[in-house]
Amino acid sequence: MKALIAYHSDYGNTKKMAEAIAAGIRASQPGVSVALRLAEETSLDDMLDADVIVFGTPVHMGSMAWQMKQLIDRAAKLWMEGALEGKIGGVFATGGGFGGAGGGVEQTMIALYSNFLEHGMVVVGFPKSLPGYADGGLQWGPYGRSGNHEGMPDTVADAALTAARSYGAYVAEVAMRLSAG
Ligand SMILES: Cc1cc2nc3c(=O)[nH]c(=O)nc-3n(C[C@H](O)[C@H](O)[C@H](O)COP(=O)(O)O)c2cc1C
Numbered sequence: 001m002k003a004l005i006a007y008h009s010d011y012g013n014t015k016k017m018a019e020a021i022a023a024g025i026r027a028s029q030p031g032v033s034v035a036l037r038l039a040e041e042t043s044l045d046d047m048l049d050a051d052v053i054v055f056g057t058p059v060h061m062g063s064m065a066w067q068m069k070q071l072i073d074r075a076a077k078l079w080m081e082g083a084l085e086g087k088i089g090g091v092f093a094t095g096g097g098f099g100g101a102g103g104g105v106e107q108t109m110i111a112l113y114s115n116f117l118e119h120g121m122v123v124v125g126f127p128k129s130l131p132g133y134a135d136g137g138l139q140w141g142p143y144g145r146s147g148n149h150e151g152m153p154d155t156v157a158d159a160a161l162t163a164a165r166s167y168g169a170y171v172a173e174v175a176m177r178l179s180a181g
Contacts, residue, residue: 001032001175004050006042007057008067013094013146013156014058020161021054021092021142024168032172039071047075052088052175053121054168055112058146059095062104064111072115079119088178089116089123090171091140092164094156096147103147109140122178124171132163142167 003025009015022034037046039057047053055071057064078084091112095105116123126133126141135157136142142163144156 001029001051001179002049003032003034003052003054003172003175004042004046005034005036005054005056006039006046006071007036007055008039008065009058010065011146011153013144014056014092016156016161017092017094017142017144017164018056020164021056021168021171024165024170025172027165028169029172029176032176039065039067042071044075044078047078048083050087051179052090052171053084053116054090054092054171055116056092056094057108057112059093059104059108062107064108068112075119082120085120087119087121088171088175089113089121090167091116091123092142092167094144094146094160096151096153097145098147098151102143105143106138106140109138109143113140124174126163126167127170130163130166130170132159132161132166135159136161136163137167
């Protein structure tokens with residue numbers, strides 16, 4: 001089984017979350033190979049090759065980074081062919097979160113899911129019983145808040161990375177369960 005984590009990151013926060021998800025997948029299912037790719041460097045073959053596709057983005061002005069949207073639009077060809085149907089999808093995001101209400105992160109994650117569902121993929125949310133959920137979890141997936149209370153850039157907390165690791169482990173476990181029938 002193969003997992004692809006495709007993400008965008010300007011300042012490294014979303015990258016850290018991507019790496020934590022990869023670590024969670026590897027720890028939970030050592031037989032699953034994980035490819036980490038920047039969205040711009042993700043090919044359609046990478047997506048075709050993967051059984052599990054996880055998309056991650058920073059929140060930019062209340063929605064996903066354009067680099068993620070560009071990948072999504074490039075992959076429209078795969079929608080025509082129905083080539084991603086039945087694959088497993090998961091999402092994660094980081095955001096400054098100024099104002100304490102998420103700064104648009106939920107609609108950003110839902111937009112990523114909306115794309116997966118258009119492809120006929122099976123999406124995996126984030127159960128609240130998993131480690132890290134209370135600090136870095138949303139039902140959609142792990143979220144790292146990277147801004148401080150003055151609205152200035154800071155870094156994602158360890159709790160968000162814990163959430164990302166446990167989400168990676170969970171997505172891989174669900175994928176293995178489904179493939180075992
Ligand atoms: C152009 C731009 C727009 C942003 N807009 C938002 C926003 O609407 N909501 C939010 O919570 N954070 C926003 N942020 C903050 C980033 O989402 C946050 O710093 C994120 O963790 C950066 O991820 P990265 O380090 O992987 O690049 C914005 C940052 C940039 C550069």
